[in-house]
Amino acid sequence: MFKKILIANRGEIAVRVIKTCKRLGIRTVAVYSEADEASLAVEMADEAVFIGPPAPGESYLNMDRIIKACVDTGADAVHPGFGFLSENAKFPEALAKKKIAWIGxxxxxxxxxxxxxxxxxxxxxxxxxxxPGFKGEIEDDQQAVEVAEDIGYPVMIKASAGGGGKGMRIAHSEKEVREGFKAARNEAKSSFGDDRILIEKFVEKPxxxxxxxxxxxxxxxxxxxxxxxxxxxxxxxxxxxxxxxxxxxxxxxxxxxxxxxxxxxxxxxxxxxxxxxxxxxxxxxxxxxxxxxxxxxxxxxxxxxxxxxxxxxxxxxxxxxxxxxxxxxxxGHAVEARLYAEDPYRGFLPSIGRLQRYVEPAEGPMGPGRLRIDSGVREGDEISLFYDPMIAKVIGYGDTREKAIDALAVSLDRLHVEGLQSNAPFLSAVLDEADFRSGRIHTGYIDEHFPEGFSGTVPREEQLRFMTAAAAFIHTSFFQRAVRIEGRLTPPAPVGETHEWIVILDGHRFAVEIALPEGAVGGEAPAELWCPALSGARMSLATSWRPGDHLFEGELDGEKFALSFADRTEGYQLRHRGFAATVLVCTPRTAELHARLPEKEKADTAKLVASPMPGLVVAVNVAEGQEVKAGEPLVVVEAMKMENVLRAERDGTVKSIHAKAGDSVAADELLIEFE
Missing domain, CATH: 3.30.470.20 (ATP-grasp fold, B domain)
Known part of the structure; x- marks a missing residue:
């Protein structure tokens, strides 16, 4: 058996391999780029070796540096994880020359x-x-069109050396073939160092x-x-x-x-x-x-x-x-969800930044099944634009498929991410859908069920009850804490007094009466609520939530639930499954005045094109003074190894250009302005 294994990778897969090695009593070596110097994998490994700048080509794809790390640390084997050099045959051959074993x-x-x-x-x-497909390499976009028309639309354009969805496009027309071929070839070269492309028949609803x-x-x-x-x-x-x-x-x-x-x-x-x-x-x-x-x-x-x-x-x-x-x-059955740093409400664009708060539920029993989490990050870590946007893999397991799905759904409710957006609401929404639960799925499932993108789900009555009860409890506990601080409010309200609030939630206004007896904050006693619009009877809410917690777990009339919670300047941000809302809790008089406030006018951004995410400008396809038509490509921005084409939303003339190829841009940074 090996004595020391070097993991030629990063993130959650590096952590995953380290865990098994520790169990087997094998020492580990992590390699890291500048972006990963403080990563969890580096912390967990027995040794760590710096291998270069953040760009993969200068670090994780640099065979010479990784092999030198093996030699310097005395590693007798390398596990490549997935991606990077894991499918490069030259790597194990080079390792063999140094008498280093290849775990693959x-x-x-x-x-x-x-x-x-x-x-x-x-x-x-x-x-x-x-x-069925073309048995050969495609040389250019013209040949791609000829091959596609010979096979018959739709076709799949894919990188010969690809994987993980990189360098892959589905085309239904000549225009999509030409654009898809160029984009796939660029992604293939960037991700794999091999820009060969092939085309095959795309099977409908596979x-x-x-x-x-x-x-x-x-x-x-x-x-x-x-x-x-x-x-x-x-x-x-x-x-x-x-x-x-x-x-x-x-x-x-x-x-x-x-x-x-x-x-x-x-x-x-x-x-x-x-x-x-x-x-x-x-x-x-x-x-x-x-x-x-x-x-x-x-x-x-x-x-x-x-x-x-x-x-x-x-x-x-x-x-x-x-x-x-x-x-x-x-x-049994297992279902895995990939938790990504991306904004599902903005077309799933990468959401790069620091995990200001990141709390995972504990592995083990969860709902009707069990939970496993494979992650490579901690609170405070940064999701970089140089690598895959995965935060973690969340896996539910159960005796049946239904129990596995429920265990996963309950687990996602108990995840808390702040500082950047995650796709957790979207994942939860899919898990709740009848078609998914019945197994009626195919590779076009998301496009079919979310043709206009994801904008959240319509709340069910039980979700309105959960959120209304939680918001009333949270607000009352904050209020009672405030009145106990001398000089803040007078006179102080006695513990157990009934408070009357108006909870404003998703366009609804719910009148709520709530009383928090001694010990309610902390779970020693249940709170009593009455909300005529949501329940004809008084409700009992038991929770161990305390101010400062970012997960609200409760039991409302015997029904367990969990909400992601964040305190906002105005109100509270709550999420349950695919439904998220900012909730206001007011006195009846304040709610009356709030209803009279005029709606804020939206800024006119029709003439501006901004970067929807942090990234690298790959190409600017227009010039100042140029007339463009709606749908024409304007700028290509690359983030997390994927190219994103920004197109004109309407006809117009380019007034000014604020970025050039090679520039790094921030989210919402102005790129192009129209006359």
């Missing part, structure tokens, strides 16, 4: 499967079903289902059943689960057999994933093979009671798999 598949397998053109050829030879394989260096290969990753946005997975709610045992067995056949064809000897798209009739086609650990591997670990990182380490050390195919059994 052999270079031949990486090279064969990493090239999507070659992998499709090998898959066909191994008897694996493949998607499900994305993948098979986890595991092989050793003695010719043994098994599969650990499937994961479904159909809920995606811009080809980036958002929710994953195991097993798939769609597959039957016959289809599962066939997919597993084909995945193992392909793995054996390239002498696969580590953990890997064979990805398929599956049409509504359960016909499945090979998509690609990822020769590394997948982001979504926790759902397989939970449903098969296995540590895939440990298996990778043992296989790399020459051990034989101690699990045969006949021993593989699915146990």
């Amino acid at each position: 598949p052999n270079p031949h397998a990486i090279r064969s499967m990493g090239d999507k053109l070659e992998s499709k050829k090998l898959a066909a030879e191994a008897g694996v079903n493949t998607v 499900r994305h289902i993948e098979i986890q394989v595991l092989g050793d260096k003695h010719g043994n290969v098994i599969h650990l059943d499937e994961r479904e990753c159909s809920v995606q946005r811009r080809n980036q997975k958002v929710l994953e689960e195991a097993p798939s709610p769609f597959l039957d045992e016959k289809t599962r067995r066939k997919m597993g057999e084909q995945a193992v056949a392909l793995a054996k064809a390239v002498d696969y000897d580590s953990a890997g994933t064979v990805e398929f798209i599956v049409d509504p009739n359960k016909n499945f086609y090979f998509l690609e093979m990822n020769t590394r650990l997948q982001v979504e591997h926790p759902v397989t670990e939970l449903t098969h009671d296995i540590d895939l990182v440990e298996q990778m380490i043992r296989v790399a050390a020459g051990e034989t798999l101690d699990l045969a195919q006949k021993d593989v059994r699915i146990k």
